[in-house]
Amino acid sequence: MRLLLAALLVSLAACSSNDKKDQDIGPNALTGFDKEISLTTQWRGQVGDGLGSAFARLQPALKNDVLYAASANGVIQALALDNGSVIWEQNFDAEVTAAVAVGNSNGYFATSNGELVAFDLTDGAEVWRANVKSEILSVPVEEQGLVAAQTIDGHLYVIDAKTGSISWGFDSNLPSLSLRGTSAPVFKDNAVIAGFANGKVVAIDKADGTLLWQERIGVPAGRSELERLVDIDGSLLVADNLLYVCGYQGHMAAIDLNSGKMVWKREASSYHGPAAGLGNLYIVNANDHIEAVDDRSASDVWQQVALKGRQLSEPVLFANHIAVADYEGYIHLVKQLDGTIVGRDKVTRPALDWVRTGSYAMRHPSRMFSHDPGIRTRLMATNDKLVAINNSGFVTVYSLDR
Numbered sequence: 001m002r003l004l005l006a007a008l009l010v011s012l013a014a015c016s017s018n019d020k021k022d023q024d025i026g027p028n029a030l031t032g033f034d035k036e037i038s039l040t041t042q043w044r045g046q047v048g049d050g051l052g053s054a055f056a057r058l059q060p061a062l063k064n065d066v067l068y069a070a071s072a073n074g075v076i077q078a079l080a081l082d083n084g085s086v087i088w089e090q091n092f093d094a095e096v097t098a099a100v101a102v103g104n105s106n107g108y109f110a111t112s113n114g115e116l117v118a119f120d121l122t123d124g125a126e127v128w129r130a131n132v133k134s135e136i137l138s139v140p141v142e143e144q145g146l147v148a149a150q151t152i153d154g155h156l157y158v159i160d161a162k163t164g165s166i167s168w169g170f171d172s173n174l175p176s177l178s179l180r181g182t183s184a185p186v187f188k189d190n191a192v193i194a195g196f197a198n199g200k201v202v203a204i205d206k207a208d209g210t211l212l213w214q215e216r217i218g219v220p221a222g223r224s225e226l227e228r229l230v231d232i233d234g235s236l237l238v239a240d241n242l243l244y245v246c247g248y249q250g251h252m253a254a255i256d257l258n259s260g261k262m263v264w265k266r267e268a269s270s271y272h273g274p275a276a277g278l279g280n281l282y283i284v285n286a287n288d289h290i291e292a293v294d295d296r297s298a299s300d301v302w303q304q305v306a307l308k309g310r311q312l313s314e315p316v317l318f319a320n321h322i323a324v325a326d327y328e329g330y331i332h333l334v335k336q337l338d339g340t341i342v343g344r345d346k347v348t349r350p351a352l353d354w355v356r357t358g359s360y361a362m363r364h365p366s367r368m369f370s371h372d373p374g375i376r377t378r379l380m381a382t383n384d385k386l387v388a389i390n391n392s393g394f395v396t397v398y399s400l401d402r
Contacts (some may be wrong), residue, residue: 051298070097102149114134135151139184150185155169155171183235187206233248244295290315329348348373
């Protein structure tokens with residue numbers, strides 16, 4: 001019996017099989033810190049109904065200074081990054097389960113009934129739909145005329161970006177119990193790389209779906225099915241010729257992309273993928289500790305534990321800092337060098353005079369009074385801007401004030 005639990009990810013967020021003593025302690029309260037930098041709000045707005053009750057992570061996508069964002073109720077918007085003006089808006093009247101991805105001329109999102117939808121980036125008009133018969137929770141990815149999408153039942157599909165026809169599919173042999181989520185595939189040279197709920201990372205020939213290599217990151221262990229969870233749900237990070245990956249109740253590992261051989265691995269447990277900078281890898285573990293690990297030796301560099309249990313988002317790099325968000329809607333900025341917290345801000349609902357005329361919130365004013373402040377989507381960073389979308393669909397774009 002396959003069981004996918006949205007609530008499980010929350011209930012286990014303060015737990016790790018590698019650190020049992022922290023399991024029954026609630027989230028840390030925020031404490032004071034020495035503020036070194038501030039986030040300045042550039043603009044605020046709203047996209048549709050937000051994430052709704054679905055445990056979705058609908059992070060935005062960016063291309064040519066246009067921000068593309070989706071809500072769980074099917075509203076897709078294209079927004080100018082510099083001022084938030086709406087370039088176009090489309091309501092597809094569908095439950096969106098995978099965040100918007102952008103390619104050469106198309107954007108993509110996925111629905112709860114197993115459809116991958118391509119739309120024109122210039123006006124949002126639908127281009128095609130491909131039915132893969134199962135939910136896609138991770139962000140699709142396009143490269144060289146191909147779109148890769150991973151489904152919740154352990155399949156990976158490659159689809160023609162022009163026509164929407166399915167080129168091939170790969171089955172990962174999913175375990176009976178897994179967390180509700182999947183990592184997003186990545187293209188590298190002639191291969192598609194994907195991580196699955198069975199704890200394996202695979203490289204597949206993008207032309208015909210032939211398995212090139214596979215490596216196990218996590219080995220199921222324990223008496224109960226919960227103890228045997230080894231999902232790879234976070235982003236896969238490719239740097240030079242190495243793949244960095246982290247699994248739940250398993251390991252963090254570096255893998256040679258040519259041979260598929262393990263370069264190093266260390267015990268780790270995380271729902272998220274790593275970020276990389278200054279010769280380190282940065283992860284948020286299952287206890288919501290932020291850790292820095294040397295990317296060559298896999299040795300510890302530093303650990304920040306002040307945000308334990310706060311259901312942190314996947315880390316991103318922003319202006320030489322690590323940025324994460326939490327379940328109360330706070331954004332935290334941490335130094336890459338030593339893990340010190342140096343900045344914080346909270347995403348709040350926009351006041352009525354911030355809401356654009358003609359926007360979704362103006363047409364549905366009741367949404368202004370229904371608010372889930374948490375942020376479970378990954379933040380998006382550019383050289384000078386940080387984008388956050390909270391669970392209610394409120395968008396805030398920040399710049400950094402040192």
